[in-house]
Amino acid sequence: MEHISKKVPKDILDVFTKKIHQHAEEHILDKALKTGDVATDLDFDLLDAHGNHVKSSELLAKGPIVVTFVRGSWCAFCNMQVHALQNVINDIQSKNATLVVISPQSTQSSMKMVEQGAMFPLLTDVDSKLAKQFNVHYQVDPELHDAFLNVGIDLAQVNQDGLLSLPVPATFVISQEKKILYSFLDVNYRHRAEPADILNALPEPVTRTGRRRVYRKRVKQITMLKLDWGDGAAT
Template sequence: MNSIKGRLPLYLKKHLTMKRLFTFTAGILCVLGAMAQSGLKSGAPAPMFTAVDNAGKSIDMGKLLQSHKAVILFFYRGQWCPYCNKHIQQLQDSLQMLTGKGAYVIGVTPETGENINKTIEKTHASFSIIQDKDYRIMKAYDVNYVMADTMVAKYKAWNVDLEKMNGNMDHVLPVPATYVIDQSGKISFVQFDKDYRNRASVRSLLNELN
């Protein structure tokens, strides 16, 4: 970490705290780890799936699209990710506006049910969150990637143990991405960015639902 900081311009050295340096370094590592993924494109058929959410509710994408104008499907890394929590909180804060336009919101994550509960405690999320244990949904939307061993070790040094967070040894994370699926079953909106700090704004989602 010190070697990275040593190569930064002087003005960045002065302004980067250890927390900011973690974010800066982790951002570079995650972008590199996710290079192979490209995500599904706008206009493509959305993969349908069935699952059970954190509240034990059966989720059937096909049926949801029969009773809702759209489904907002987003992928997040875990309760340890401040950018994920901020995005989830923004969605929750605007949930009435989103549902008022006929949308059903679903979050998908590799983290364990226990950690999903921690996410809910931090964000007060009241929409469906699905633990994608076998990465079936992440793979269908082409957002899954395996974190390199060197990156796993760095995260552990920063007190982020993916094996504990996800309950396995796979080290799989999603590229944080957001899709809007319309009633025809097609993807009408995509926000896919390998820089995990960038997320779909609520404004952009509301504009899509107009």
């Protein structure tokens, strides 16, 4: 992964790392929804990359949903996560569940991920309303904004609403009753939910005989997302 770190100057990486520590010290995720909570107010209607409306009410009527927050197609770690999720999308769907990936980026930017092979809804969270509802967002301060600009990332242009806010890496498995069965939260953008953990959290569908389906297929761990990137990781 050396090619990743070489793309970003050390002084910029230092700013990114500083902000990770700062967010941890500020406990920005203390009020975030977590495993066992009920997302009572969950009721979104967001646009996907094709401009189609995707409603949580319609998804939950079919089965559980997996909600994953990412920063955008400009984020190398987000792209790796989307690729990892694509590898298990069939397993997710076999449990009657729907995966949606949420970001503040424009629908045009989300289309880049679709072109790279994403076969699930990539939804635009205007004004970070859904991220705020889950309490997994933060405002990008001037120092971090300047660091992004120095590597060619202008959030005012990338984000649909032009606002300087981002979600932390977060994934939720939510039942049809809106109970959170699994949550992954981390202020460090280099850390992501393990696909196998997501699958293990999803309830098994009940067959016509009343028995729960047994899955014998072993899920390959996406170890690339669990590497210790240290301070040499980029965006």
